[in-house]
Amino acid sequence: MKTVLVIEDDLGIQKQLKWSLSDYELVFAGDRQQAMTHLRRYEPSVVTLDLGLPPDPTNATEGLACLSDILGTAPDTKVIVLTGSTDNSHALQAIALGAYDYYQKPIDADVLNIILQRAFKLTELEKENKALKNNSQQQTDILGNSEAMIKACRVVEKIAPTEITTLLLGESGTGKEVFARTIHKQSARADKPFIAINCASIPENLLESELFGYEKGAFTGAVKTTLGKIECANGGTLLLDEIGDMPLSLQAKMLRFLQERVIERVGGRSEIEVDVRVICATHRDLQEMVSQQTFREDLFYQVSEIILRIPPLRSRGHDIILIAKALLQRFNEEYHSNVQGFSEQATKAMLSHSWPGNIRELQNKVKSAVIMAESKQIDAEDLGLVAPNGNIKMQTLRQMREDVETQAIRQAHMMTEGNLSKAADLLGITRPTLYALIEKYKMYDLRSTDTET
Missing domain, CATH: 3.40.50.300 (P-loop containing nucleotide triphosphate hydrolases)
Structure with a gap:
């Protein structure tokens, strides 16, 4: 059974919570000192916290201090703040300090249970993600999904x-x-x-x-x-x-x-x-x-x-950006920087660069950019790269089909010395279909040179 630490000094509300949250094992604490003792002993993933704790039950000072102590000791703990006040300023202050959520009394058992379920689900996902990340770091440092x-x-x-x-x-x-x-x-x-x-x-x-x-x-x-x-x-x-x-x-x-x-x-x-x-x-x-x-x-x-x-970096497509982001995070930590990402021009420049030095070259450019960047985003200039002019253009499927068909028709026309019947046979289509394609793509010069008699 999952454990919830309930920090609440009102015995009546404690009984109500014990009845409402019967699916969980509840550990109760009536003040900040007892709360921290139970936190270390039971290591709960989820905590409910009444902000009005003694010795200052009419204010939120002690409750907010308790919240700071909890998150300072166990930062991953999901703290759900319970407040009886219609003034939400203290609850919002608690969220700003790192509380997971807040709930305004009186208690509705169904709503509170849903909030707890979400908190535990998030905790499980975070633990799984951390385990996968640690396992990945232990097993491989290879980045890329190309x-x-x-x-x-x-x-x-x-x-x-x-x-x-x-x-x-x-x-x-x-x-x-x-x-x-x-x-x-x-x-x-x-x-x-x-x-x-x-x-x-x-x-x-x-x-x-x-x-x-x-x-x-x-x-x-x-x-x-x-x-x-x-x-x-x-x-x-x-x-x-x-x-x-x-x-x-x-x-x-x-x-x-x-x-x-x-x-x-x-x-x-x-x-x-x-x-x-x-x-x-x-x-x-x-x-x-x-x-x-x-x-x-x-x-x-x-x-x-x-x-x-091992493929060169230039043939790995968007792996370049994936690796660059991982390097950015690493160098941010190493140099205590707070560069948040790459500009659109920097991304285009990295994708268009040939990378003769491969990952080693990318590593050097990102490192120097983190040190030299004057804004929150790294630009192409920071990387020492030239961004391609304008947007990267992509042909539509129709344009690609037209280019391929036009090239194939002209090649067949040349190989058959202008005989459109033979060209159609070579292309595996009928003569009328070939004429229709010539009309469609306005290749009138081919029609006028038909050698068929």
Whole structure:
């Protein structure tokens, strides 16, 4: 049974509420101190509050103070203010402070029950929404509902529970590491380490020791045995980002690790077994590199047991706006700003921009716009983008049909060297229908050049 905290000092009204609200378990409090004690003890989702509480029952001061205390302690609590006064100013003041609703006495059991049902329903929805949001944040940071992204997310769902070695292909800035982390979070290794190493950002002479670790004395400066990224990822997931930039001289050692799941530290002689799931990512065309002999063919097949292609931002349609809004919220919190959204011109500019830097570029533009914006809305100028002139025009279905039919007729006319009977056959229509279309679209030049005899 759902619990309602009733803050009411009138014993007669307490009895009336107990009878009227028989579907709920009622906990009564006669003053602010007792109300706060019961609030902490029972943690009710819904509270009814009489504003006229002692020691000032003829005024609303104590009731409003109690309301502030409740919302300060449990902000999600739905407080329904009960007032016997015909002056609604105190009730409106309570709403302004955060009360869920107010109800004017005398009590009508049916009406009050409906208000309580709505309050509990809203509480349940908020809890479900919070749970879904938390679960979503734990499982994935991928945003987007475009067809391309839905398809990519389905692949993630299928491969995450497996141990298959995955190759993520996509332009720079498309979020390859985000996809890799999502695969890790949705796998059985989620509570184990996720280690990422960028093969392009580490000098060639240091990459081997970064990956495989080294023994003490292996080289000048190796004053102690140090674990490499592969060992640090033991039990979890290793992301080899930009594997296309891995030196050819290191690829053979990487191939052995992927095949045998054993490594040797630099300067070491013993083999070390590691249990690691491997995800690779690159913006390069590895197959082209294989043909140019700059990437080992056997390593390519080893890292690409399954390939996931991540679409560029420019092909994701209104995902751009969805991501921009999420970034705006994030940077508002980070920089304590209160930018409320994007202007129409900013939205048009984002949708028309080609985004060569993909999500990374969008992130940088939104961040700088939040810092530099002088109004509550971000404009195209704040983003450093040029808005397209005028409104974005969309052809009607009739205009599209006319364009397609006109083009098809002219192409058929050309292919049949002006013979309209043959053109009609080629188009799969009758000659009279073709003549009717020529009349409709005023293509009189075709009619005058009919070669049929």
